[in-house]
Amino acid sequence: MNFLRNHQGYKSLESAAQPQFNPMIQLNLLLFSFLGVFLLRSAAQVLLDRLNIAHLRKHGGSIPEVFQGTVDQEKLQKISAYTVDSARFGILTTLTDQALLLVLLLSGVLPWIQSLANPFGLGVVTGGLLFFALLSLPGFILDIPFSLYGNFVIEARHGFNTKTLRVWVVDLLKGLLLSALLGAPLLALLLFLIQSGGPLWWLWAWALVGLFELLILWLYPVLLAPLFNKFEPLANQDLVRKIADLLGKADLKAKGVFQMDASRRSRHTNAYFTGLGKSKRIVLYDTLLTSHTEEEILAVLAHEAGHWKKWHVPKQVIILEALSLLGFYGVAKILDVPLIYQTFGFSQPVAYVGLFLVTTLFSPLLYFAEPLGAVFSRRFEREADDYTLLLTRDPAPMVKALKRLASDNLSNLTPHPLYAWFYYSHPPLLERIRRLQESLPGPGSTEFLSNPAGAFSAAEHRKRADGISPPGGNPPNPNH
Ligand SMILES: [Zn+2]
Numbered sequence: 001m002n003f004l005r006n007h008q009g010y011k012s013l014e015s016a017a018q019p020q021f022n023p024m025i026q027l028n029l030l031l032f033s034f035l036g037v038f039l040l041r042s043a044a045q046v047l048l049d050r051l052n053i054a055h056l057r058k059h060g061g062s063i064p065e066v067f068q069g070t071v072d073q074e075k076l077q078k079i080s081a082y083t084v085d086s087a088r089f090g091i092l093t094t095l096t097d098q099a100l101l102l103v104l105l106l107s108g109v110l111p112w113i114q115s116l117a118n119p120f121g122l123g124v125v126t127g128g129l130l131f132f133a134l135l136s137l138p139g140f141i142l143d144i145p146f147s148l149y150g151n152f153v154i155e156a157r158h159g160f161n162t163k164t165l166r167v168w169v170v171d172l173l174k175g176l177l178l179s180a181l182l183g184a185p186l187l188a189l190l191l192f193l194i195q196s197g198g199p200l201w202w203l204w205a206w207a208l209v210g211l212f213e214l215l216i217l218w219l220y221p222v223l224l225a226p227l228f229n230k231f232e233p234l235a236n237q238d239l240v241r242k243i244a245d246l247l248g249k250a251d252l253k254a255k256g257v258f259q260m261d262a263s264r265r266s267r268h269t270n271a272y273f274t275g276l277g278k279s280k281r282i283v284l285y286d287t288l289l290t291s292h293t294e295e296e297i298l299a300v301l302a303h304e305a306g307h308w309k310k311w312h313v314p315k316q317v318i319i320l321e322a323l324s325l326l327g328f329y330g331v332a333k334i335l336d337v338p339l340i341y342q343t344f345g346f347s348q349p350v351a352y353v354g355l356f357l358v359t360t361l362f363s364p365l366l367y368f369a370e371p372l373g374a375v376f377s378r379r380f381e382r383e384a385d386d387y388t389l390l391l392t393r394d395p396a397p398m399v400k401a402l403k404r405l406a407s408d409n410l411s412n413l414t415p416h417p418l419y420a421w422f423y424y425s426h427p428p429l430l431e432r433i434r435r436l437q438e439s440l441p442g443p444g445s446t447e448f449l450s451n452p453a454g455a456f457s458a459a460e461h462r463k464r465a466d467g468i469s470p471p472g473g474n475p476p477n478p479n480h
Contacts, residue, residue, distance in 0.1 A: 024108055024345055025105075025106060025108050025343060025344055025345050026342055026343045028339070028343055030339055030340065030343050030361075031343050034361050034364070037364045037365055038098070038102070038364045040364075041364040041367045041368070042094075042095060042098055044367070044368075045091065045094060045095075045367075046091060046095075048416075048418065048419050048422060048423075049087050049090070049091050049419075051416045051418060051419060052087065052412075052415055052416045052419040053083070053084055053087055054416075055414060055415070055416035055419070056080060056083055056084070056412060056414055056415075056416075057080075059414040060076065060079070060080045060083075060412070060413070060414050061076065061080075063076060064413055064414070064430055066430060066433055066434070067403065067406075067413060070403045070404075070407060071403075071406075071407055071413070075407060075410075076413075078158070078410055079410045079411070079412060079413065081158070082158045082410040083410070083412045085154055085157070085158065086154065089149070089150060089154050093146050093150075096142065096146070097139065097142070100138060100139060100142060101360070104135070104138070105344060105360070108344075108345045110344050110345060110346070110353070111344075111345045111346055113131065113134050113135060114127075114131055114346070114350070114353055116130075116134060117130035117131035117133075117134050118130065118131070123195075124191050124192075124194070124195045124350070124351045124352060125188050125191045125192055125195070127350075127352065128187065128188075128191040128351065128352030128355075129184055129187060129188060129191075131352050131353070131356070132187060132352065132356070135356065140176075144172075147168070147172075148168070151163055151168060152165075152168075155266065158410060159267065160266050160267045160268055161265075161266060161267075162263060162264060162265060162266055162267060163264070163265045163266065167264060167265060171228065174227055174228065178224065178227070182216070186208075186209070186212050189208055190205055190208065190209070190355070191351055191352055191355070193205045193208065194335070194351040194354075194355065195351055201332065202328040202329055202331065202332035203328070205328055206321075206324060206325050206328040209324065209328075210321050210324065213317070213320075213321075214276065214317070217274075217275065217276050217313070217317070218275065218276045218277060218279050219279070220274060220275065220279070221274050221275040221279045221280075221281050221283075222275075222279045225260075225274075225283075229260045229261055229262065229264075230260070230261045231258040231259070231260050231283065232258060232259060233255075233257070233258065233259075234257060234258075234259050234284070234289075235259070236289075238294075239294055239297065240254065240257075242294065242298060243257055243298065243301055246298055246301060246302060246305070246391060246392075247301075247305060249391055250302075250305045250308075250309050250387075250391060251309075252305055252308060252309065256280055256281040256282060256308075257281065257282045257284070257301065258281055258282070258283050258284070259283075259284050259285075259286050259289055260283050260284070260285055260286060261286055262285035262286055262287050262288075263285075263286050263287050266287075267287055267408075268285075268287065268408075268409050269285055269287045269288040269291055269292070269404075269405060269408045269409060270285045270287075270288060270405075270409075271283060271284045271285060271288055271300050271301070271303075271304055272304070273304040273305075273307040273308055273312075273313070274313070275313070276313060276314070280308060280313075282301060282304040282305065282308070284297065284300070284301070287408075288300065288405075291404065291408055292401060292404055293397075293400070295397040295400075296397050296398075296400050296401035296404060297401075298392065298397065299388055299392055299397035299398035299400075299401045300398075300401050302387065302388040302391040302392050302398070303384045303385060303387070303388045303398065304384070305387065305391065306383060306384030306385070306386070306387025306388060306391075307380065307384050309387060310380070310383050310384065310387065312380045312383070312384070315380075316376075316380075319376065330362075331355070331358050331359070334358055335349070335351070335354045335355070335358055336349055336354075340354065340357050340358065340361070341353065341354065341357070344357060370422065370423070371421060371422050371423075374421070374422065374423060374424055374425060375421075377425040377426070378424065378425065378426060378427050381425070381426045381427060381432075382427060382435065385398070385432060385435065385436060386439065388436075389436065389439060395436040395437055395439070398436055399433050399436050399437065402429060402432060402433055402436075403433075406429055411429065413429060413430065415428055
């Protein structure tokens with residue numbers, strides 16, 4: 001390969017401060033252990049997906065008792081087709097991304113990329129920024145056809161996509177600009193701390209990243225999300241009054257409720273709670289407002305108020321920050337281990353290369369910790385459902401809302417239990433409905449228990465704590 005010769009030529013010109021390049025990867029225990037875990041993750045992902053689809057084929061043909069009257073055979077077929085399509089496309093996207101990463105790691109191309117990023121012996125900060133920018137370029141380019149296909153073929157085929165090509169392009173550019181504006185300064189500070197922060201750099205870096213995340217969480221609803229969507233007070237004054245009554249019971253302010261023009265991208269329906277401090281708000285998709293009855297909207301709102309009232313966002317932040325502290329400590333402990341650099345063709349430790357290698361080497365392991373997050377998330381969802389009952393004293397509207405969400409979003413009604421345990425941020429629909437019906441047989445629930453019908457969607461509100469990714473490319477499977 002060309003770059004091997006380039007490196008040998010380059011070596012003689014290097015100053016003593018520059019790392020020596022040896023663009024040969026080493027086949028050692030570290031590499032094999034990494035590959036073992038990496039491939040185990042891929043196998044687990046494929047296996048779980050296949051398990052879920054096989055379960056759907058076996059049980060997805062008959063309407064669950066509780067959904068009879070809401071979902072018919074035709075709808076059931078649509079649900080199956082959408083679930084299978086999304087799962088196939090999802091696994092193809094994942095495996096392609098993983099293959100690209102393996103090529104980057106195993107081809108010995110990394111030292112060459114580093115030499116491209118740092119031709120004049122730029123400092124750790126500038127060199128690091130360029131290195132990460134170059135590394136993210138192939139993934140960014142590869143993601144374009146996948147995003148186009150996901151939106152304009154998969155989502156369109158099942159009647160969800162309303163996005164024009166223009167909206168897609170503008171989303172892509174805005175997302176790119178935001179990553180650069182927010183990500184680059186953070187990365188620069190992080191690299192500066194690794195280089196000059198002393199032995200406790202990981203502690204300062206953890207605090208810095210934690211503060212940055214709080215800032216984003218605070219700014220997201222008021223500054224970042226409005227870059228992609230229009231948020232306005234609800235138009236229906238009658239509904240506004242009812243919402244004020246309902247939220248009054250929870251001691252919450254109704255001015256924190258907004259409707260969002262989700263319909264300019266997709267017909268999926270959803271609602272979410274987000275923000276910190278004064279930026280806290282409940283957001284209802286316009287698609288949800290048009291497809292649900294008033295009492296169903298109020299039930300969804302009560303559920304979101306539950307997330308608000310039970311401090312789910314701050315609790316989530318505390319859990320994540322505790323884990324992040326462990327992560328930073330771990331990275332600091334192994335960042336100087338020469339074997340990590342030698343394995344991938346670097347003869348000397350360089351801070352930004354180390355940051356990339358250590359986080360990359362450990363990311364497959366994190367996959368196996370995902371169920372832990374899902375368990376916490378489902379616990380919060382159950383608490384929010386309980387709070388709905390506390391506020392409305394009647395499970396019927398919430399159950400109806402869940403059924404409609406499931407039907408509108410073509411949610412899989414019969415996920416494999418292991419798949420749901422591993423990935424689902426919300427308890428499976430049937431479980432949620434059963435729980436609502438059993439926990440408070442209050443007035444109004446009798447009719448509903450004797451005439452059970454319905455469903456729910458796991459897509460309902462994925463954003464208790466939102467990231468900064470543009471709300472554009474809906475992941476085809478909302479349960480991930
Ligand atoms: Zn929720």
